[in-house]
Amino acid sequence: MTKPDITLTGSVVTWNAVDHADKYEVTITPENGTPITVTVTDPTIDLSKLDPTLEPGTYSVTVKAKSNDPAYTESDASNAVTYTVEEPTTPPTQLTKPDITLSGDVVTWNAVEHADKYEVTITPDNGTPITVTVTDPTIDLSKLDPTLEPGTYSVTVKAKSNDPAYTESDASNAVTYTVEEPTTPPTQLTKPDITLSGDVVTWNAVEHAEKYEVTITPDNGTPITVTVTDPTIDLSKLDPSLVPGTYQVIVTAKTEQAGYTDSEPSNPVKYTVEEPTTPPTQLTKPDITLSGDVVTWNTVDHADKYEVTITPDNGAPITVTVTDPTVDLSKVDPSLVPGTYSVTVKAKSNDPAYTESDASNAVTYTVEEPTTPSTSLTPPVIALTGDTVTWNAVEHADKYEVTIAPENGTPITVTVTDPTIDLSKLDSSLEPGTYSVTVKAKSNDPAYTESDASNAVTYTVEEPTTPPTQLTKPVIALTGDVVTWNAVEHADKYEVTITPANGTPITVTVTDPTIDLSKLDPSLVPGTYSVTVKAKSNDPAYTESDASNAVTYTVEEPTTPPMSLTPPVITLTGDTVTWNAVEHADKYEVTIAPENGTPITVTVTDPTIDLSKLDSSLVSGTYSVTVKAKSNDPAYTDSASSNPVNYTNKPVVDKTALQTEVDRSAGLNESEYTADSWTKYQAELAKAKEVLANEAATQEQVDAAQKALQAAREALTPKSGNVGGLQSLVPSKGTLEPNFSAGVYSYSMTVSNSVKELQFTMTAANPGAAITVNGKAVPSGQASGPISLNVGDNIVTIVVKEQDGSEKTYTVIVTRKKSTGGGSAPAPTVEKITVDVEATGHGVVAQTEIERTSNNDGTKSDLVTFETARALEAVEKTLAAKSPAVRVVIPDEKDEVKDVRVDLPDAALKAVKDARLDLEIYTDNGMVTIPNSSLSDLNPNLYFHLVPIKKEEERKQVEERARTEQIVREMMQNNNVYVVDRPMTIETNMTSRKVKITLPMNAGHVPTEAKAREAYLSKLVVFIEHSDGDRELVKPEIGTYSDGKLGLSFTIDKFSTFTILNVENPDNAASHKAYIVGLPDGTFGPAVSMTRAQVAMILYRVLELKETGTAPSFPDVSSKHWAAEAIRQVTAAGLMIGMPDGSFKPEQVITRAEMATIIARWKGLEGAADNSFNDVAGHWGAEAIGRAFKAGYMEGMPDGSFQPNKVLTRAEGVTVFNRVLGRGPLYGMTEPTWSDVPMSHWAFYQIEEASKDHDYTSRAEGGETIVQ
Secondary structure, rough: OOOOOOEEEEOEEEOOOOOOOEEEEEEEEOOOOOOEEEEEEEOOOOOOOOOOOOEEEEEEEEEEEEEEOOOOOOOOOOOOOEEEEEOOOOOOEEEOOOEEEEEEEEEEEOOOOOOOEEEEEEEOOOOOOOEEEEOEEEEEHHHHHOOOOOOOEEEEEEEEEEOOEOOOOOOOOOOEEOOOOOOOEEEEEEOOEEEEOOOOOEEEEOOOOOOEEEEEEEOOOOEEEEEEOEEEHHHHHOOOOOOOOOEEEEEEEEOOOOOEEOOOOOOOOEEEOOOOOOOOOOOOOEEEEOOOEEEEEEOOOOOOOOOOOOOOEOOOOEHHHOOOOEEHHHHHOOOOOOEEEEEEEEEEOOOOEEEEOOOOOOOEEEEOOOOOEEEEEEEEEEEEEEOOOEEEOOOOOEEEEEEEEEOOOOEEEEEEOOEEEEEOOOOOOOOOOEEEEEEEOOOOOOOOEOOOOOOOOOEEEEEEEEOOOOOOOOOOEOOOOOOEEEOOOOOOOEEEEEEEOOOOOOOEEOOOOOOOHHOOOOOOOOEEOOOOOOOOEEOOOOEEOOOOEEEEEEEOOOOOOOEEEOOOOEEEOOOEEEEEEOOOOEEEEEEEEEEEOEEEEEOOOOOEEEEHHOOOOOOOOOEEEEEEEEOOOOOOEEEOOOOEEEEEEEEOOOOOOHHHHHHHHHHHHHHHHHHHHHHHHHHHHHHHHHHHHOOOOOOOHHHHHHHHHHHHHOOOOOOOOOOOEEEEEEEOOOOOOOOOOOOOOOEEEEEEEOOEEEEEEEEEOOOOEEEEEEOEEEEEOEOOEEEEEEOOOEEEEEEEEEEEEEEEEEEEEEEOOOOOOOOOOOOOEEEEEEEEEOOOOOOOEEEEEEEEEOOOOOEEEEEOOOOOOHHHHHHHHHOOOOOOOOEEEEEOOOOEEEEEEEEEEEHHHHHHHHHEEEEEEEOEEEEEEEHHHHHHOOOOOEEEEEEEEOOHHHHOOOOOOHHHHHHHHHHHOEEEEOOOOOOOOEEEOOOOOEEEEEEEEEHHHHHOOOOHHHHHHEEEEEEEOOOOOOOEEEOEEEEEEOOOEEEEEEEEEEEEEEEEEEEEHHHEEEEEEEOOOOOOOOOOOOOOEEEEEHHHHHHHHHHHHOOOOOOOOOOOOOOOOOOOOHHHHHHHOOOOOOOOOOOOOOOOOEEEEHHHHHHHHHHHOOOOOOOOOOOOOOOHEEEEEEHHHHOOOOOOOOOOOOOOEEEEEEHHHHHHHHHOOOOOOOOOOOOOOOOOOOOOOOHHHHHHHHHOEEEEEEOOOEEEEEEE
16 A cells, blocks of 8 residues: 655644555654554544553654455554654643442443543452543443443542643542342433523423432532422522532433433533622521410511420531421420420521521420320220111220120120121121120320220121022023023023933033034034933022933934045156146045056145156156045045056156356366367267257266367367466365366365364465455465365355456355264255246246255255356247246245255356347345446356345344444444344355345335335335445345335345344334223233123224224113223124123123124125135034135134134234234233233234233334334
8 A cells, every 4th residue: 555644733644545544553663662553544633632641751763554345454653753752841740530329220420620631449248340531520330331240449630731731630539339130221311401591500300200310510629419299490509509610410200110320411501609799697586485385586587487496405406407486396206305405596588698696595395294194985885786886986086996705715805996896797606696885985196094894785697597599490402402491590500411321421501501412522422312401590599400300412423424525537648747636635545556666656735746746756657547536524535546647757868967067068168178189178068958959868878978078178288378266176075076277167075074174275276366355365386275165065166266357156065974983973865846937027938956955053045046048048939939038946934945046057046148139147135137248258156155144133233233333333323233134145156247035024024004105115225235345335225025025125236244224213103992901800811711891892992993883782780881982893893792682792702603603793794715624514604714714813723713603812812913913912011911811822912912001113024123
């Protein structure tokens, strides 16, 4: 780099900013001694402010420019300038040590004259002291970064000066500061905004503040701290008054509420107390008199209060301050003890213009010894009427003690305040027997003692005479499947016993006088049953009834024999067998029978099968194929076999290796090789292309052509002279296949399992070329860093960049063998998957293969090679479809692929380029679009490596990096940033070409309301971390990506890590209101059944219903019912209806089928229903159940059933409502809201969402995060 040109002005050295320099090394060399080196980022340095400061003497100063970019080396040293530090002319003066105080978390001290800064030392009981330097005479210990750990600290302060005429002060007095263990992260109060008007400081009331600490700091002296509760203070009325001078006033809001911390100090205001112009006047002393217990005196002009001094003959004086000119000495608190007192009064004023008066004349006051003994209260006179004892109210009595003494046993004592007691209503009921009752009067006044016991009355508790009554037995009747009976008076429930002819009786308890035997769960098996009913009561005064009359109920055996399905009619087209869809068929059994051998059976659900894509490939030969239709419904049996079709499987000739070898020709340049070797190579290349085009070529012919072409390529002889690229490539272990040749760019090699890492030593053909291995720079002629090897294939990419900017790329596939010993992890497995190549917007036009490797950590890696033959086919069909682009689609339906490498052979790219088409690489995590204009003059062996960042901790790291970047901080201002969806890293050997990147984003994060949607999308940016160290923020274009996802598109010309950020203010977070409350006992009751009234209330709350129709009236829903209005509104809206008998039954539990029906009405669900559950056929709610399931609002059970008659619990209910409302689950809580719903409960996050008012932000992976 260019060396800087430096100049010296005073103590400041400055220089020109050097291109590509990130920092500057300043060397300060004394005439005698060791040079001092200082590194700075700006092109200036003040030599007077070095720490430590320079000793007196002469120094030579030079500067070097330095760069973090390895492409630039440091500059030569600049010109030198001479800097002199003079000897001090007077000895330095030590600064005065500060006087410090601690208030809450804030340490403050007096401003020390000549001090420029203060060194605060915070020493823990055990550990290393922490030193912080500040410029203001205050520090908030709660806001240190990093924050202090819990524990006790000793804090001292030294004053320091930049002026060498002053030395640092001694350490101040020490204060002790304690950091408590955190319970919950506290919220800091908002700092007040203060103003001064005259002598009065006012400020805004701060939410959650309980008081305010006002700090009044004089120019010289100790700060004064005053605590007030109102947001105002009159500085002229402080006691003691402020002395004349200038003061700085700040206010801190304070609280002792859990979860909140004190605010920062407010803005300061300046307050001045002027010197008094006249001396203060002494108040006139009062003239006092004593009358009885009361001392009075004249009102003194300008007096605001009076200080009364009461001095006993022996003992300390008592001082009382009053504002009125009188005091009653009998009411002094604490009371004066008996004795003689001298009483005087001084007048005082809050106005500093007046001083207190002299003491008044004295009066003598005597407190006599008490002469009267306490008086006993009069005994009450009591009477008994029925169960009630009454008596006369006794004068001076505050309460009465009632004693109830049984004939044998311990007396019971009850205290009451009224002169009556009902003995039948005692908390513990009296046992049968005879009791003697007396009453004593009692007083809280010590002048009165309790009375004697009253007269006694006798109270008898009789033995209960009435035995419990048996309920009347019901009279039952059977109509079809329904048993009904009369409602029995006093009965709360009915026990129905269903007894089979042979077997164990079944007992069902119901509250209504009816039961439908066809809807029992589990259903009754065919047979005859005897049914009886007993009435039962929760009241102990009634016992259960006898069993009712019996009725006989018969469940018939199914009478319809199962029907055989119709056989399919099948046809064969190419490799695909198709047939008609058979009514009532759920699946089809395909039998593929070879001429000799065991038939193969395959079961499918769709009426088609591709015989070329069977899991176990068919060997060559002829097969007879038939199909049977099958049903899961026991009412249908398998069909007969279909008509047979004959399928012939021809031997497959694998031309992949030959095509790959032919593809390598595109990367070879005739000008680099001798004419003879090139002619021979072209001859073999022509033969190889003929074999590729020959559909009748055998495997032997294909293999021979491949070997001959490979031999000709390896025999190519470079011309003399440098042609760029590598001159040599040597692995630390193993051997390259083929041997290295300057014109060959693709190699493979195999190493044993024991080789866990590998290095390559490369020499560039041109000395000035730069070499990278897997993106890391390696000097020519030196070994690369160790490359870790997984078991299986490992791709090593070597890029040689010439001085003219051209590049050559070499690829080495290193195969590490799996272990042959026991106990080691299994080797990764590789499967081949066929994926689609599409004409963008026009469907599939070709297919290519993925090699999907299953790694030992459970993830998978994809390798896709866009073969030339597939590219030519895709180009031809894309042009025919008039589509603008060829798209390679790489699926990841199970979200298990951690990275995708796409290799694009030169010949394949040439086919796309020549057709004037764009090329798209589409994955579920992002898409790369290479415009046709960027497909020219590319590096050989172009590749893209796409790595989605799926792990939450890695996503958080990206978020933290983003927050620290200058360009992001400038955009954030006071806002925050959140990562939206997954970041994506893309690596490639493509350089300086425009490429469009599209990142998908879940549309569920985006509000549906138009204005909220526009506001949300306007806050989205893409943060780009380029591999060369550059950082960039771009505003993307918003479009569509796939179902349920938006696409954020932008153009770049170098590759990087891409992250969608949402720059938002947490104050603008969205909010949700709770729509369900807890039970009266303070619990949530997750397992408690949900009632019809509760569901009506939830619908009423969440839909904010306003009556749109006529609501029916229900005899069992009075106007005072807690859910009456909700029931009226939901029935008017048609969301819920009443019972056949005209009632609503608000307290009846609701079933899953009823909930599905309400959802279907609410959401207007129509169309075909998914009735795949095994227990809803024929059920009255089958259609609604199927539609609610298909819409994703309700789910079935693990056993394939829906259980339509199962009651819905409160936990299940809120889960369903959250799905329908598109809310939650709510994450981010540190403790549960409900004592009976711990964080481990399956529905914890759903219940928190439904039952808690909250602000939230959307989570990238779905759900919400609470904003505390």
